[in-house]
Amino acid sequence: GQQVMQIPQYQHVQEGEDFTTYCNSSTTLSNIQWYKQRPGGHPVFLIQLVKSGEVKKQKRLTFQFGEAKKNSSLHITATQTTDVGTYFCAAHPPFSGYGQNFVFGPGTRLSVLP
Amino acid sequence: EPEVTQTPSHQVTQMGQEVILRCVPISNHLYFYWYRQILGQKVEFLVSFYNNEISEKSEIFDDQFSVERPDGSNFTLKIRSTKLEDSAMYFCASKGSEAFFGQGTRLTVV
Numbered sequence: 597g598q599q600v601m602q603i604p605q606y607q608h609v610q611e612g613e614d615f616t617t618y619c620n621s622s623t624t625l626s627n628i629q630w631y632k633q634r635p636g637g638h639p640v641f642l643i644q645l646v647k648s649g650e651v652k653k654q655k656r657l658t659f660q661f662g663e664a665k666k667n668s669s670l671h672i673t674a675t676q677t678t679d680v681g682t683y684f685c686a687a688h689p690p691f692s693g694y695g696q697n698f699v700f701g702p703g704t705r706l707s708v709l710p
Numbered sequence: 711e712p713e714v715t716q717t718p719s720h721q722v723t724q725m726g727q728e729v730i731l732r733c734v735p736i737s738n739h740l741y742f743y744w745y746r747q748i749l750g751q752k753v754e755f756l757v758s759f760y761n762n763e764i765s766e767k768s769e770i771f772d773d774q775f776s777v778e779r780p781d782g783s784n785f786t787l788k789i790r791s792t793k794l795e796d797s798a799m800y801f802c803a804s805k806g807s808e809a810f811f812g813q814g815t816r817l818t819v820v
Contacts, residue, residue: 629808638801638811639753684753686809697743697766698809702752 600687602701610709615672617704619685626688628661628668629698634681639700642670675708682706712736714804716812723819726791731815733785733802739810743803744777744787746770747814753801759785792819 599622609615619628627646631639643652645661645668652659658671672679682703715734723729735742744756757767757777764777776788789796797819802812 631809631811633753638814639809641808641810644808697755697758697768699755700745700753 600685600699600701602685602704604704605702606705606707608707608709609675611677612674615675615679615706617670617683617685617706619668619670619687619701621666621687624665628688629686630659630668630670631684631686631700632681633684633703637681639684672706675706677708677710680706680708712804712810714802714810714812716800716802716815718815719813720816721818723792723817725794725819729789729792729817731787731789731800731802731817733787733804733812734783735785735802735804736806736810737783739804739806741765741805742779742785743805743809745801745803745811746798747801748798756787756800789817792817794819 601620603618607615627644629644630642632642633639643659645659648665649663650661656673660669662668668685670683682705684703685701686698688698714736717732721729740760742759745753746756747753754770755768757771758765759777762779774790778786785802797817799814799816801814803809
């Protein structure tokens with residue numbers, strides 16, 4: 597089955613430092629989504645990337661989809677304590693429609709020290 | 711913002727008992743999912759549901775599990791005979807172009 601890997605598993609940063617998490621798939625993806633889960637909360641949708649090489653920004657967050665559509669990254673500039681949580685990528689297999697299962701990566705847990 | 715509602719928020723049950731977890735998805739969505747998350751671990755897919763039938767299920771979703779949409783609004787997950795290892799947070803998700811997750815039901819099997 598499809599495998600979605602994420603690195604690192606954990607990241608501790610000082611407030612103000614940058615943070616990046618990487619998502620890699622063993623197969624070409626139809627699209628990729630990113631979710632954030634605060635401690636004790638539920639996953640919340642952040643963004644979806646569809647096109648090869650796509651880059652999207654949300655304030656301090658930058659999302660990239662690789663040219664081969666097998667990897668993606670989420671970069672946070674100048675982290676704040678509100679960025680604490682686990683960031684998951686979720687991928688649709690190739691040739692899948694919206695209804696099919698999307699596979700979550702294991703997540704990167706971010707801690708931000710004030 | 712659209713909201714997926716799950717009840718109960720916490721369920722404690724004895725091993726071997728049946729539990730039903732309930733979800734009210736977003737009304738105009740067509741795709742529904744159950745996921746589980748064991749404490750501190752990743753979100754694991756259980757089952758997807760479309761057009762009143764299961765469209766995909768994982769290895770976790772064995773004969774002890776079933777899903778229903780009994781009245782066109784609620785979406786339920788039933789575990790027939792709970793085991794200790796079923797203890798986890800269970801999330802329902804409702805999907806259009808993006809997935810909205812409920813707050814989850816924390817199931818504790820003792």
